[in-house]
Amino acid sequence: MEIYEEGKARIKFNSQSFLNPKAQLSRDLSVAFVKYKTKINPKATVIDTTSATGIRGIRYYKEGGAKEICMLEINNSAFKDLKGNMNYNKMNKDSNVRYYNTSIQEFANSSVRESFDIIDLDPFGSAAPNLTDIMKLARDKSSLMITATDVAVLCGAHYKACLKTYFAQPLHNALCHEVGIRILLGYIARIASLFNFGIEPEISISYLHYVRLFLKLDHGAAAAVKNYESIGYALYCKACGNFALNSPIPHSLNCNVCGHEYSIAGPLWVGRIQDKTVINGVKEVMSQDKVKNDEMTFMSNLSSELDTPLYYSIPALTKMMNVESVSYDRLKEELQSQGHSISKTHMNKESIKTDAGISEVKAAILKVLKSRNMIN
Numbered sequence: 001m002e003i004y005e006e007g008k009a010r011i012k013f014n015s016q017s018f019l020n021p022k023a024q025l026s027r028d029l030s031v032a033f034v035k036y037k038t039k040i041n042p043k044a045t046v047i048d049t050t051s052a053t054g055i056r057g058i059r060y061y062k063e064g065g066a067k068e069i070c071m072l073e074i075n076n077s078a079f080k081d082l083k084g085n086m087n088y089n090k091m092n093k094d095s096n097v098r099y100y101n102t103s104i105q106e107f108a109n110s111s112v113r114e115s116f117d118i119i120d121l122d123p124f125g126s127a128a129p130n131l132t133d134i135m136k137l138a139r140d141k142s143s144l145m146i147t148a149t150d151v152a153v154l155c156g157a158h159y160k161a162c163l164k165t166y167f168a169q170p171l172h173n174a175l176c177h178e179v180g181i182r183i184l185l186g187y188i189a190r191i192a193s194l195f196n197f198g199i200e201p202e203i204s205i206s207y208l209h210y211v212r213l214f215l216k217l218d219h220g221a222a223a224a225v226k227n228y229e230s231i232g233y234a235l236y237c238k239a240c241g242n243f244a245l246n247s248p249i250p251h252s253l254n255c256n257v258c259g260h261e262y263s264i265a266g267p268l269w270v271g272r273i274q275d276k277t278v279i280n281g282v283k284e285v286m287s288q289d290k291v292k293n294d295e296m297t298f299m300s301n302l303s304s305e306l307d308t309p310l311y312y313s314i315p316a317l318t319k320m321m322n323v324e325s326v327s328y329d330r331l332k333e334e335l336q337s338q339g340h341s342i343s344k345t346h347m348n349k350e351s352i353k354t355d356a357g358i359s360e361v362k363a364a365i366l367k368v369l370k371s372r373n374m375i376n
């Protein structure tokens with residue numbers, strides 16, 4: 001039996017597979033998100049649908065300010081750990097704490113229909129098979145926190161698996177992380193629509209081996225129909241590096257810069273994927289709670305990241321242009337002097353987000369190189 005401490009949770013567990021210390025950022029961020037939401041709604045109830053050892057549920061209750069916590073775990077051995085941890089964390093006799101050795105499916109389809117303000121789904125692999133049942137646990141303004149670890153599928157390393165699971169074509173290049181996030185959001189939007197929910201993505205993270213999405217649901221037919229307006233395609237030109245997000249169907253399948261045929265990904269979510277008010281609110285909570293420095297750095301980067309569609313990979317572009325690479329700082333200086341905004345992206349460390357088009361980015365790269373040669 002191993003012991004692991006994180007935040008206010010003390011966890012005893014048998015199997016390493018049910019508790020991954022590398023997911024601490026995901027948990028710290030989720031605890032802060034719950035805390036941010038419970039400050040707005042102090043009566044917020046939370047369900048941790050894939051509890052494993054119970055670590056998230058314990059933290060949402062003890063640190064996040066959840067009024068009630070419900071935890072589900074299908075696996076008998078993990079549930080044994082969870083039950084032990086309820087004792088260990090002195091939560092077993094609290095009437096606001098419930099835990100069941102059952103599946104999401106069984107719980108969501110039982111005769112007593114329950115709904116929650118905040119719903120956590122953190123499965124192994126794809127979130128897709130559980131989304132329908134997750135929606136049955138939601139109500140107007142519920143928040144969803146959803147993990148996917150099938151990043152290779154969403155990123156196009158397993159093309160057919162992406163077609164089969166998400167009914168979407170992936171893009172297997174540097175853009176794949178944001179395209180993958182958008183494919184998953186597009187899929188969530190479609191399932192949400194079936195239950196008359198519109199989705200509003202608030203935080204979208206691609207980190208290490210997983211994607212973690214935080215979003216809000218709005219109930220009503222109009223909100224659900226609105227999802228459709230944010231469904232479209234990502235277009236990428238491998239001849240010149242141009243890209244676009246198009247909703248709903250591209251007018252032309254040829255690049256509007258060089259005329260080459262686009263590679264197409266989707267259908268996917270083309271709407272906003274970050275909400276800076278929520279990101280900054282959650283960052284503030286994390287700062288007050290004195291999370292680790294590298295987590296604060298991650299949140300600061302996320303907070304300053306532009307929410308422009310997709311990003312330019314500097315190494316891919318300079319390779320395509322057959323020129324030397326340029327530093328982020330010099331490119332930033334050059335693009336800013338042209339009146340453009342620019343930021344890094346947490347999704348790909350050698351890429352930039354900017355409101356400049358491909359021709360402007362390439363011209364800026366050439367200008368940086370020219371000034372460098374003039375100096376040398």
Ligand SMILES: C[S@@+](CC[C@H](N)C(=O)[O-])C[C@H]1O[C@@H](n2cnc3c(N)ncnc32)[C@H](O)[C@@H]1O
Nearest residue numbers: 019050051052073074075078103104122123124
């Ligand atoms: C990745 S682990 C969760 C890890 C945990 N959230 C954490 O942060 O340490 C996924 C857990 O979900 C459970 N699980 C998988 N499918 C489930 C289902 N349909 N209903 C309930 N639990 C499920 C698995 O047994 C496993 O314990």
Ligand SMILES: [Zn+2]
Nearest residue numbers: 237240255258
């Ligand atoms: Zn092109």
